[in-house]
Amino acid sequence: MKKRLTLGVAIGSAALLALAGCGSSKSSTSTTTLAFFGADYGTGPANSTTKYWDAIASAFHQANPGITVKVQTVDWTDFPNKVQTLVQNKQFPDVLEGDTAPQFAQSHLLYPASDVLSPGVLGNLIPTFLKDGQYQGTDYGIPFTTSTRALYYNKKIFAAAGISSPPQTWAQLQSDAAAIKAKGYIGYGMPLGSEEAQAEALLWFLGNGGGYVNSSGAYTINSAQNVQTLRFMSKLASAGDTQPSPGTTDRKDVWAQFAQGKIGMVLGSPAVIPIIQAAGVLKTSDYATANVPGKNAPLASTLGVHDDIVAFNTGKHAAAIRKFLDFVYQDKYQLQFDNEYDLLPATQSAAATMEKNLMFAAFLKNIPNSVNYPSKTNWTTVENQIKTTLGQAISSNPQKILNSIQHTAASGG
């Protein structure tokens, strides 16, 4: 009896101690959970971006046990829809990677960048991309990964067609493409399908001194220069110098065909390189990059794109987000991401390190004077219309289509 009593007391007190221990550890630190929602840059479950973020999240948690980051990624095609569903249901993440800031900032949903980044990290960001994520003069969008475009050309096809150097003007591009077509290849790959028509179009518009906005920032989509540019592109297509039906061809298909050695020239970002390597058809010496041709001279400023991180103020986790983002923007993580997906970094220090890699150097040097998409709040709407309808300008009236897009752009504001 006594033994049982002693045993009972022992067990009881052990239990009490255990409970007390649990209780005390719980009350000493409060755990914050951050919800992270990002885009998937991979091409399959094997190189999904979830792995990248999961690794950062667990390393961060080890360094900061009081903060847990829950990671969720969605592939790019479904990304806008998923974000829309979340926002409509007021299920805001704390950190969102992959979208642009102005619209969220307009709805007062975001922390300014200075609230969620240490000054050192903020100052390390590449200025031209940071400026692009401003709304009413305050930084909201924090560039995470960037990219610029150049002209890729197939040196083997060029040799077969008797072309000695890459084209610098539109006229040269036209004659080169015709020569390549005569040899049985596709001259120039022009993707104006709904995947990314706005990028291809802008690179052409810039070549003629046009663009989406003028120097004071007002929309000038239906300018005379842009119409002229589209007429030229249409001529190229109808002469057969491009792949058939540019208005419905996507960038993915054109890049894949270039990687398989079927196309002579294509505009692309560094991401084309791993596609070429995976295809195994072209050797490194078989292709090269050059500046994007313009009407009378190569482009002085090419298209620069960036995917931003924005921090939502709905969860009121500013301090935790700041710790997390400072952690994320370390050089090693920037470089890891950019090497994995062949994109460019958003921080100056990482860019400096990457310049040592010859393949990226050509793209990196174009960053400082690159042109970005307009950072207006209705740009998403305008962009969607460009993606859907611009391809038609190849086969029908460009003025009418550009007028319609300009109308949407001007009325939104």
Added chain:
Amino acid sequence: MPDVAAVRETAGDQRPGAASPGRPQRGGRARRTRRRLAPLAWLGPATALIAVVVLWPIVALVQTSLQRITPIGVTIGAAGTKNFRSLFGDPNLPGILVRTVTWVVAVVGITMLISIGLAQLFNQRFPGRRVTRWALIAPWAASVMMTALIFRWMLQPDNGAINIFLHQLGIVHQFNSNQSSWLGRPDSAMAWMIGVAVFVSLPFTTYTLLAGLQTIPGELFEAATIDGASKWRSYLSITLPLLRPALVVAVIINLINVFNSFPIIWEMTRGGPGYETNTTTVFMYNLKESYIGEAAAMSVVNFSLIIVIVLCYLRVSNWNRQEAR
């Protein structure tokens, strides 16, 4: 697919034990209460599941169509009828409506015609019938999205298998020409997509008609042959009328599925170029990218159209009911 009118007429009051005199009548009031609550127990779970999963989201959809929502999803206020007015004022809409009608009529019509023939064929006895019937299932078992993707793959201008075949036949003269870009031209794209839609609709339709054929007693045909009727005549006057209920069912199911069809057009052309190969269902998805409220309005319009189809169906099957007698 049972038709509502038929069930209404033939079911009657078939409660087992309702009219048998031998059953002892248990306590009146308790029995009446139990009887009144009985439907709840039997129908409750089904009603609850439908109400939760389907009916409530419909309410949410109608609400959304009356609101102003930014492209990222933030609701900024009520819109009244503005979404509907913008929708009906959209210059692309008339063309899309016409195309939707063409799409539905063409796909359903062609599917029905071919299915009647296929059902007749597969109703015959021949060696290997089981295996060929099983092959017929493939488009039904595979997801429509993947079937659409493989057709898009086969139609590539440079190296698609269909283009290779047509080139060998001499129909396609040159690869990478406009001619070989079947999905790049709106008219040929629509034709091919109609073909794919027929392809994925044939299995279900054929099996429905096959089932119908197999219930027709063979004696009817023997009697007709003895009377001197030709094969064609007995087909028209015996087979088709008895097949009518199955035909009506197949038509209605196909009408609804084809009207709501999304993956084929989305995967093959995204509705492009522009909106030139869009139907109303795909257009709704297009709108959703920038104009959420208007997309919801389009869904409401689609929903109303479907209900109209439902009402037509009920009327047709009722009329049909008298004929079959």
Added chain:
Amino acid sequence: MTARTAARRRGTTPRRLPTIKTAVIAATAYIIALVFLLPYAEMIITALRPQRELLERNYLPHHFAWSNLTNMWGGGFGITTSLRVSLEVAGGATVLVLLVSLPAAYYTARHRFRGRNLFLLIVLVTQMLQPTALIVGIYKEFLSFHLIDTVWALIMVNAGFNLAFAIWILNAYVGSIPVELEEAAMVDGSSRLSTLWRVTLPLAMPGVVTALIFTFIAAWNEFIAALTLTTSNNVTPLTVRLDMFIGQYTVDWQHLFGASVVATIPVLILFALIERRVVGGLTAGSIK
């Protein structure tokens, strides 16, 4: 007058003529079956193309990369997990549909009650809708139930959207079973529930099997609700997993097509097992 009738009149039955007709029919059927299988054969062939031969202009590649089919089973791809999830969702939805629709169908077939037509009409209307339009509302709902990112959410959504067809088929089947059989059993002393189990259900089995296969296929291939309602890797079904092969810059065609062939196999097996039952099932449902 067919050759056979003429031959019979003559008093002799030539053995070869019926075979020619059968042969022609069989040949036609084989060709049609081949046409139906061709796109899926192309899928497999493309899945086996090595990367450098992906865009070559030929029917068959020079080399077959069998590794494309075997290496997708690795942990990184998650195909096996998704296969399991898809089986759970499709199987669960099918079971739920049968559990819920059987009582409802039985009751509407056997009783005439107020609201019966309204019930059947509402059921009919839900058959006409697809998740694509309603997805935001569905997300909101399951959010409030705290069921986001669970297999249960998918089971419920798929069951809800396929309930109508099941109720109809079973309604017709139970309606076609003579009520006298049930009455006889009940007079012999069995309860209503056990009558349902031992008498009605076996006779209604073709209808049950039909509802089963339709729901299974629909739930197996469902995409948009699965995409919206799931986030973590261990609850993504096959349809969503396959979508991951479509990346931002490239499409992994080989794995996409290879995995989708794998995704079709369970359905084909199920179908092969119950094909005969399906034909029987559709009969009673449509001919009334």
